[in-house]
Amino acid sequence: MKKAFQHIISLSMAFLVMFSTLSFTVDKHFCGSDLIDTAVFSKANTCGMQMSENVEDHCCSNEKVSVEGQDELNLSFDTFDFNQQLFITTFTFTYFELFETLPKQSIPFKDYSPPLIVSDIQLNDQVFLI
Template identity: 60%
Template sequence: MALLVLFSTISFTVDKHFCGSVLVDLAIFSEAEDCGMEHSGEMMDGHGCKDQTIHVEGQEDLKISFNDLDHPKQVFLASFTYSYVELFQELPKALIPFSDYSPPLLVYDIQLRDQTFLI
């Protein structure tokens, strides 16, 4: 859902450069480079070079500024963000005094010997 909102608010421009009926360059977010034929005056099959621009406009009504909110909402949003970030602070490493010792050898299974099972 977040990706849908993100992609619906993005605006971008697709720029195409054609020489005759052949696509020479395609550029997104920038201007397409020309083939250089229009500067030299050459024509290709009677057709000249042309540029085509497609502009896709994103939704503007989803953009909310922090300054557009009233003061109680700003306080709530700031305190919620601060408390949420503080939730994930790392705890210090605990000292385990018996970490270097191995457990005792298990000679036989006591639960199986006494026939006591948790159900």
């Protein structure tokens, strides 16, 4: 239960970081004071009326709302000094060396079945382990 809770918390924190850095634009189309269509990442559909060059005579309007994500999480390996770079590379290398896989063992008799037992040899010879 505790392990599952830790996985849920770590995934939710990863999604929080991902969505906090996401930028997107919401496009809205109004006809008069009525909202006709909204669209995210694309252009909103119009109501079918042609918008004229003179904005004062026309009842339709478009509105764009841009939501900017934060840029403070951008880190580059080049901004670290030499000691920090050395620590990160050695830590990463030693961490991945902890999980070294074992060599694949071959079992030569894996495809062969054991011989059939015709009679119990220990009982026939009266040989018992004490």
